[in-house]
Amino acid sequence: MSASFLLLTILTLAALGFVIGRGRALRSVQGDRRRLHSLPNYYGFNVSMLAFVPAVLVLVLWVVIQPLMVNGAVSAMIPAGSYDDAGGLNLIMSDVGRVANGLDAAIAQGALEHAALKTLSTSNTDIRALLGTVGVALGSDVSEDVLSAALKFREKTLTGNWIMTVVVLVIAGAGFLAAFFKTHADLRARNLVERGVQMVLIGAASIAILTTLGIVLSLIFNTVSFFGMFPMGDFLFGLTWSPEGRGGSEHLGILPLLWGTIYISIVALAVAVPVGLFAAVYLSEYAGAKTRAVAKPLLEVLAGIPTIVYGLFALTIVGPMLVDVFGAEGLNWMQGARSVMTAGLVMGIMLIPFVSSLSDDIINAVPQAMRDGSYGLGATQSETVRQVVLPAALPGIVGAILLAASRAIGETMIVVMGAGAAARLSMNPFEAMTTVTAKIVSQLTGDADFASPEALVAFALGMTLFILTLGLNVLALLIVRKYREQYE
Amino acid sequence: MNDMTKIERTVDMQTNKISAKNVQVHYGDTHAIKDVNVEIQDKTVTSFIGPSGCGKSTFLRCLNRMNDTIDICRVQGDILLDGEDIYDKRVDPVQLRAKVGMVFQKPNPFPKSIYDNIAYGPRIHGLARNKAELDEIVEKSLRRGAIWDEVKDRLHAPGTGLSGGQQQRLCIARAVATEPEVLLMDEPCSALDPIATAQVEELIDELREKFAVVIVTHSMQQAARVSQKTAFFHMGNLVEYDDTTKIFTNPEDSRTEAYITGRIG
Amino acid sequence: MNDMTKIERTVDMQTNKISAKNVQVHYGDTHAIKDVNVEIQDKTVTSFIGPSGCGKSTFLRCLNRMNDTIDICRVQGDILLDGEDIYDKRVDPVQLRAKVGMVFQKPNPFPKSIYDNIAYGPRIHGLARNKAELDEIVEKSLRRGAIWDEVKDRLHAPGTGLSGGQQQRLCIARAVATEPEVLLMDEPCSALDPIATAQVEELIDELREKFAVVIVTHSMQQAARVSQKTAFFHMGNLVEYDDTTKIFTNPEDSRTEAYITGRIG
Amino acid sequence: MTDMTANGVPEATPHAKSSLLTQDAHTKQRNAAEKRFRIYGITAIAIGLVFLVLLISSILFKGVGAFQQTKLTLQVELLEAKLDKSGTRDIEKIKKVTTFGYNPLIDTAIKRALEEGGIENPFSKGKDLRKLLSSGAAAQIREFVVANPDRIGDTVEFKLLASSRVDGYLKGRVSRESLARDKNLTPVHLDMVDQMRETGVVNKGFNLSFITGADASESRPEQAGIGVSMLGSFYMMLVVLTAALPIGVAASIYLEEFAKQNWFTDLIEVNISNLAAVPSIVFGILGLAVFIQFAHLPQSAPLVGGLVLTLMTLPTIIISTRASLKAVPPSIREAALGVGASKMQTVFHHVLPLAMPGILTGTIIGLAQALGETAPLLLIGMVGYIASNPPEGLIDGFLSPNSAMPAQIYEWAKRADPAYYERAWGGIIILLLFLMTMNIIAILLRRRFERRW
Amino acid sequence: RDQVQIAGSSTVLPYASIVAEAFGENFDFPTPVVESGGSSAGLKRFCEGVGENTIDIANASRKIKDKEIAKCAEAGVNDIIEVRIGYDGIVFASQLTGPDFSTFEPADIYNALSAQVMVDGKLVDNSYNSWNEFNAELPAVDIAAFIPGTKHGTREVFEVKVMEAGCKATGAFDAFMAANGGDKKAAAKECYKVRTDGKSVDIDGDYTETLASIDANKDGIGIFGLAFYENNTDTLQVATMSGVTPSTDTIATGEYPVSRPLYFYIKKAHIGVIPGLKEFAEFFVAEEIAGPDGPLSEYGLVADPELAATQEAVANETALTN
Numbered sequence A: 001m002s003a004s005f006l007l008l009t010i011l012t013l014a015a016l017g018f019v020i021g022r023g024r025a026l027r028s029v030q031g032d033r034r035r036l037h038s039l040p041n042y043y044g045f046n047v048s049m050l051a052f053v054p055a056v057l058v059l060v061l062w063v064v065i066q067p068l069m070v071n072g073a074v075s076a077m078i079p080a081g082s083y084d085d086a087g088g089l090n091l092i093m094s095d096v097g098r099v100a101n102g103l104d105a106a107i108a109q110g111a112l113e114h115a116a117l118k119t120l121s122t123s124n125t126d127i128r129a130l131l132g133t134v135g136v137a138l139g140s141d142v143s144e145d146v147l148s149a150a151l152k153f154r155e156k157t158l159t160g161n162w163i164m165t166v167v168v169l170v171i172a173g174a175g176f177l178a179a180f181f182k183t184h185a186d187l188r189a190r191n192l193v194e195r196g197v198q199m200v201l202i203g204a205a206s207i208a209i210l211t212t213l214g215i216v217l218s219l220i221f222n223t224v225s226f227f228g229m230f231p232m233g234d235f236l237f238g239l240t241w242s243p244e245g246r247g248g249s250e251h252l253g254i255l256p257l258l259w260g261t262i263y264i265s266i267v268a269l270a271v272a273v274p275v276g277l278f279a280a281v282y283l284s285e286y287a288g289a290k291t292r293a294v295a296k297p298l299l300e301v302l303a304g305i306p307t308i309v310y311g312l313f314a315l316t317i318v319g320p321m322l323v324d325v326f327g328a329e330g331l332n333w334m335q336g337a338r339s340v341m342t343a344g345l346v347m348g349i350m351l352i353p354f355v356s357s358l359s360d361d362i363i364n365a366v367p368q369a370m371r372d373g374s375y376g377l378g379a380t381q382s383e384t385v386r387q388v389v390l391p392a393a394l395p396g397i398v399g400a401i402l403l404a405a406s407r408a409i410g411e412t413m414i415v416v417m418g419a420g421a422a423a424r425l426s427m428n429p430f431e432a433m434t435t436v437t438a439k440i441v442s443q444l445t446g447d448a449d450f451a452s453p454e455a456l457v458a459f460a461l462g463m464t465l466f467i468l469t470l471g472l473n474v475l476a477l478l479i480v481r482k483y484r485e486q487y488e
Numbered sequence B, C: 001m002n003d004m005t006k007i008e009r010t011v012d013m014q015t016n017k018i019s020a021k022n023v024q025v026h027y028g029d030t031h032a033i034k035d036v037n038v039e040i041q042d043k044t045v046t047s048f049i050g051p052s053g054c055g056k057s058t059f060l061r062c063l064n065r066m067n068d069t070i071d072i073c074r075v076q077g078d079i080l081l082d083g084e085d086i087y088d089k090r091v092d093p094v095q096l097r098a099k100v101g102m103v104f105q106k107p108n109p110f111p112k113s114i115y116d117n118i119a120y121g122p123r124i125h126g127l128a129r130n131k132a133e134l135d136e137i138v139e140k141s142l143r144r145g146a147i148w149d150e151v152k153d154r155l156h157a158p159g160t161g162l163s164g165g166q167q168q169r170l171c172i173a174r175a176v177a178t179e180p181e182v183l184l185m186d187e188p189c190s191a192l193d194p195i196a197t198a199q200v201e202e203l204i205d206e207l208r209e210k211f212a213v214v215i216v217t218h219s220m221q222q223a224a225r226v227s228q229k230t231a232f233f234h235m236g237n238l239v240e241y242d243d244t245t246k247i248f249t250n251p252e253d254s255r256t257e258a259y260i261t262g263r264i265g
Numbered sequence D: 001m002t003d004m005t006a007n008g009v010p011e012a013t014p015h016a017k018s019s020l021l022t023q024d025a026h027t028k029q030r031n032a033a034e035k036r037f038r039i040y041g042i043t044a045i046a047i048g049l050v051f052l053v054l055l056i057s058s059i060l061f062k063g064v065g066a067f068q069q070t071k072l073t074l075q076v077e078l079l080e081a082k083l084d085k086s087g088t089r090d091i092e093k094i095k096k097v098t099t100f101g102y103n104p105l106i107d108t109a110i111k112r113a114l115e116e117g118g119i120e121n122p123f124s125k126g127k128d129l130r131k132l133l134s135s136g137a138a139a140q141i142r143e144f145v146v147a148n149p150d151r152i153g154d155t156v157e158f159k160l161l162a163s164s165r166v167d168g169y170l171k172g173r174v175s176r177e178s179l180a181r182d183k184n185l186t187p188v189h190l191d192m193v194d195q196m197r198e199t200g201v202v203n204k205g206f207n208l209s210f211i212t213g214a215d216a217s218e219s220r221p222e223q224a225g226i227g228v229s230m231l232g233s234f235y236m237m238l239v240v241l242t243a244a245l246p247i248g249v250a251a252s253i254y255l256e257e258f259a260k261q262n263w264f265t266d267l268i269e270v271n272i273s274n275l276a277a278v279p280s281i282v283f284g285i286l287g288l289a290v291f292i293q294f295a296h297l298p299q300s301a302p303l304v305g306g307l308v309l310t311l312m313t314l315p316t317i318i319i320s321t322r323a324s325l326k327a328v329p330p331s332i333r334e335a336a337l338g339v340g341a342s343k344m345q346t347v348f349h350h351v352l353p354l355a356m357p358g359i360l361t362g363t364i365i366g367l368a369q370a371l372g373e374t375a376p377l378l379l380i381g382m383v384g385y386i387a388s389n390p391p392e393g394l395i396d397g398f399l400s401p402n403s404a405m406p407a408q409i410y411e412w413a414k415r416a417d418p419a420y421y422e423r424a425w426g427g428i429i430i431l432l433l434f435l436m437t438m439n440i441i442a443i444l445l446r447r448r449f450e451r452r453w
Numbered sequence E: 001r002d003q004v005q006i007a008g009s010s011t012v013l014p015y016a017s018i019v020a021e022a023f024g025e026n027f028d029f030p031t032p033v034v035e036s037g038g039s040s041a042g043l044k045r046f047c048e049g050v051g052e053n054t055i056d057i058a059n060a061s062r063k064i065k066d067k068e069i070a071k072c073a074e075a076g077v078n079d080i081i082e083v084r085i086g087y088d089g090i091v092f093a094s095q096l097t098g099p100d101f102s103t104f105e106p107a108d109i110y111n112a113l114s115a116q117v118m119v120d121g122k123l124v125d126n127s128y129n130s131w132n133e134f135n136a137e138l139p140a141v142d143i144a145a146f147i148p149g150t151k152h153g154t155r156e157v158f159e160v161k162v163m164e165a166g167c168k169a170t171g172a173f174d175a176f177m178a179a180n181g182g183d184k185k186a187a188a189k190e191c192y193k194v195r196t197d198g199k200s201v202d203i204d205g206d207y208t209e210t211l212a213s214i215d216a217n218k219d220g221i222g223i224f225g226l227a228f229y230e231n232n233t234d235t236l237q238v239a240t241m242s243g244v245t246p247s248t249d250t251i252a253t254g255e256y257p258v259s260r261p262l263y264f265y266i267k268k269a270h271i272g273v274i275p276g277l278k279e280f281a282e283f284f285v286a287e288e289i290a291g292p293d294g295p296l297s298e299y300g301l302v303a304d305p306e307l308a309a310t311q312e313a314v315a316n317e318t319a320l321t322n
């Protein structure tokens, strides 16, 4: 039985288990559901759960492991002389797999008799042509080794599938029966089901850790090899960033990039937080239901406009506008259209809905009694908002702002087009600067030698940024905790 | 209704703080207050009694325009405070509410420290010129709210961490802190133990020397104890309004009598 | 304390529903309940009285482990329901709470329809086999909660749109709907008018025929009216626990006497 | 208030006997503050909306042209001599004729159209004439022939794509002056186009294939469509929605309602807020390493893209969900627990519905972010020329190579031919429509859950 | 996997996409997938190993480096077939309606953009503000140049073919030589240094971004690929370099100096395994595609005069030897 069909079978079994488990529970109390510990459905779910979950876990594991094992066994049949390393073997094995699948397809479509398999050989059949007729394209003619390996492959896979079917069905059945026989009025079915659900919840929460682990692992090797070529001190404390374009760069200091990141994020937040907060307050406290229903989704569109549009917007509209005011003709603070200000402003606009929408929801959830209390004391609406509603909503709002800040740090396109590519340590917000993220992208997608420090630095940049934000987040957690302890 | 007019006359001679004329309140389609006329005297405690859902809270909230915050609520008729129509366009509800303070049925402390809960009103109304004055106001108010002793050591703990009764007294103290001219209290003692109730009643009595106090209560005993005037509401109507002693000893209306003797609700 | 043991003996002969032994409760560093021993009898109304903040609510919440939900709250000692320790590891607090229902001090209806508010408990406990039965339960509970007449025409209106008193009665009806064995009520009548109060008191009396009812109240009158047993708490201590008549006529402890005559609080 | 400041001594009742109808100085000041505050609010919204209008209108202005396309209606004789020399109608042999072999047919067809319209033909070389047409025209005819070999020998009417310059001319983007130094087309061609428009050979019409079609190569902007990458985005959003929303909500519920305060919870919390700040391209690096190199999922597949974007959007959804879970008042939880609901039931029956608006907002923003993201796709092979055809089935849609709308737009915006620039903006219009459809669904849902208590 | 998988340089991408499209139309094999991402990323993925989950072809706008070949070998990618498809011309262009930037010498560019210039026989920090300060024939407008960021392969060409030439022409090279004790490499490095006072702006994006920058600044000059310029003649004017107008012809003959070769690399181990791989490679370099009259040349690729040799190498699967 194929895996998907097997899955379907267990699903059916689980569905059946639900009905039967529920029925048995009800029967155990002669239909008087009040004597059951839990609602009848929970007994049903319990049986389903036991029938389904272990079986599926085994199935998944099996599906992952079996090909590896079969591959291992079959690859021994490929003569060692026909490839020179693991990669080559891997290629041959993928060819074997293709041939095996092709043979399956050929049998399924009637192009090949099942009996003919035994006598099949490259000398009596043009396998490539045969498989071509059933729509499986091969890159080259099939060698005898490959064919026999493919036949073996088929055979092993077939047996494997049979064993898998049996094992999985037995496990599903066992789970089913165990749960079924345990089902009676006093079984704490709800608790069992809820424990299962809680496992799922924990699993979901743990994905964050796995992701972090994955990120670290996928960055670490290249980071290490970067630091093998480039001194760590120079990277972390260097004041200049100027890769030279043909390997052997001397100036890859991260500080100008970090400064640019911070500066641009601050400008962006200086735009997004006040505008977003005021918008949220207005929407939730002042605006009528209709205005709110229209304005909120409209603002949310701002979050959905692709960042490349914002980038172009920064470059072609906002930048020149700023130059008119602050450029040579105006205050003469600005050299070109690209600057921290340009990128920051535009990024701020993009971030408005992050602050406004989330905060609006939070503010909306502050109980009316809180507002009444304030109005009853003769507070104006704005006083109520500022001194009662916002403090009550603060934790959520802080979350929204942090989210916006995170987006600001991670944004690329707007920076590349709006802020320029110049790494600089300068206080003037009208100068071009660039951010860590933008440089990660550009170093990663450039034309440089990929084994040179200049390309590998992207990984080090990513890693450093990751560690820095991690540190900041730990710090934030500690501060929040301290603040909370003081307050409660 | 003859007596009503008589009362009105006597009241007119005294100082009338609030007079309501033909007040109607609708919540959407629900007619919650039906044509209520009442004169509330200064330096007097007036209590509103009546079965649950009869509109006591609603009417009380009309007196400082708290109903403005409910979208579907419409108020008709005139309510005069010191002879000025509080529903006049020129009236700033904020200023009105500073004069007519309110304590709610459910205690609703702000998610701030106890100190800040009390200091909030004085701050926004600019009643204290400096920290010392503010401290003084806070202490005085908490004492008046009969809660000072319980919280004086944790003024900077959050107000939401107090017990129900403590929270309610905090809210009373908070309302008193802004020095209103009229204090509206919606069942202020419903969450209090007898001792605390007695303290609050004392406070109400004390406040009466300066202000008008309106209190909604379910306790006839309390109404009898603290108020000089009593209004009995029933299904949105003001059935009877008279001196408290009169209402409790010799009610005019049969419904009033039925209620205070426990027959209707 | 001699009498306490005496009582215990008499109680043992009766059916003891809940017995608490050496219960201590801490909120973080606050010692809210100090070594309380009490036996709550079945088919009896027990009232807890005492000044605000003395720990009545806290102790009540121990009886159905509602305190589990407060992180900083630690409960020590044994509380037995029908002889079984409810703080035993094997006890499912959920099942416990289905047996020991609770009505809170602040009315807290779900933001759902009135019908769904009542039907929620029966639904999750599987008390109704079909819609008709559920309807019946809802109606019966609302009648018992003395609110049926007011809401029967708007069963599908949101429960949050009711007046304070109506909300509280709704919550009582909701608790009754799950047919608990013990009903804990934290000042259930503090938001009710006398008529509704009388109705609820009647309901409590009716419930007593089947269940144990524990009620926290600030009204000594109410305690006297509805309860057979009264416990007086003071600053976290159970000062006295005895027949209601005994407590109100001839208290052993001087603090009890001081409280019921209105001298301490 | 006034006398207080005058005397310097506060009275017991500072606002005693002041009229309600006149506002004292302090109230005026406060009301002014109130008005200012309200103005700030309106201004904030106005700022947002003004920029939105600015952005949308410039997008519309630049992109609307992509929805029109110029075509030439030509009678093409499918000469047997060219297409099937053997005359056997052997499909393999017919396939041997490459698209280059179809050029003579097209030349003849254009000449014929010119002759029929009485239009002078100044060009001697067929190559110059063909500049009127897209280089995809030959492929279009070949495809027809391969599908209908029996029609060889007939004269068939084809609607062939005009070249991007001709198309631009009809849309006003290209003029005779701008062609002065262009080697792709000459003003003489434009004269011919003008005349062919009169004879009805050249027509401009609605460009359905832009909405449904696949990407085309650099030299054929007129043929490029966003349809297939829209499917790619659709499949990715499907993955994101079915993975990120449940996982995000489940994780939030665990953290907010169940998790005890311990190092494990802290670890998760810190990780989540940190992941929100990880640049999206790093997720691409992760996706390449984990899903393609480790798990051997196919490259350029929407499934992989969707998984990467799921990881990227999770923090957004979790953070907003947690915030809204936190905002549900504890009294609701107590009420449910009090009637004997389990914690799980409390959460799923009461808390979650009340938190739904916030969750949906997080989802909207998260999906919007995922929908518009390009950088991580760069590393898992979804940016570039991925001329996939519409997927053959549901599963195939997840696995066969595809691009995504933002990646397609990004690609187009980079291409040299200005005609692609127009397509890019047109693509943005479609992307926004796609986004709005998605949002409207979520917003309708959100409105059902919104209430104040 | 059925289709050929290609990744790499975004400069080669247009040509690869044109070929892939035609390949898909004319063969029964599915259309190859051509990803962008840069030569570096493409080669990196190319050298990840052999097998179905790695790419078959890497496009590059530069020759593969020895270090990269070594890395490839470490991962088991041994036989690499190098295919040069032609040349990419690099041109200087400015707004059509802007000042008349029609002729440049490498020296002009050097004087305008380098960090240090020769003034009166001495090396000084570059303080020129407008073009006519060092060449009276150039317009009297502020210097503003948009040059590719260091990540671009084009930057290297610009540095070697223009800056270094200009450096030598102005005599700065000799001065640098003298200052560095005759170290040619060090001197060349000095020549590559670009001024950092904002007159020269690095563009990390693509030519479209340079174009947008020029659009926003009428005095600006930018560096483009020839193909990009030829598609945008309606807004751009191109400048001659040393008197030669850039075109596919002048570049093919070597008259126009600023150009670079474009390559793609095939994993030999994949030939015969991935369907259509070899056919695609052969199709790519076929005369009718990559020849001087083919669609690639039409689009702007400078055809390789030695195309025949390339075709043969592809046919024989000749791998790189190192």
Ligand SMILES: Nc1ncnc2c1ncn2[C@@H]1O[C@H](COP(=O)(O)OP(=O)(O)OP(=O)(O)O)[C@@H](O)[C@H]1O
Binding pocket: B027, B030, B032, B051, B052, B053, B054, B055, B056, B057, B058, B059, B070, B105, C161, C162, C163, C164, C165, C166, C191, C192, C193
């Ligand atoms: N916000 C509201 N929306 C709709 N109807 C309301 C609202 N508030 C009150 N009502 C209705 O108006 C009527 C009067 O309510 P009100 O709160 O004034 O009663 P009450 O006398 O204060 O009762 P209680 O003693 O129970 O507090 C009731 O029928 C109530 O259901």
Ligand SMILES: Nc1ncnc2c1ncn2[C@@H]1O[C@H](COP(=O)(O)OP(=O)(O)OP(=O)(O)O)[C@@H](O)[C@H]1O
Binding pocket: B161, B162, B163, B164, B165, B166, B191, B193, C027, C030, C032, C051, C052, C053, C054, C055, C056, C057, C058, C059, C070, C105
């Ligand atoms: N969640 C909590 N956290 C910390 N302390 C608490 C908490 N709840 C109650 N307390 C404290 O525990 C003590 C007992 O409170 P409890 O609510 O039990 O009082 P009570 O007798 O019910 O008072 P009331 O009659 O006012 O409701 C009080 O000092 C109170 O401040």
Ligand SMILES: [Mg+2]
Binding pocket: B056, B057, B058, B105, B186, C163, C164, C165
């Ligand atoms: Mg009320």
Ligand SMILES: [Mg+2]
Binding pocket: B163, B164, B165, C056, C057, C058, C105, C186
């Ligand atoms: Mg209490």
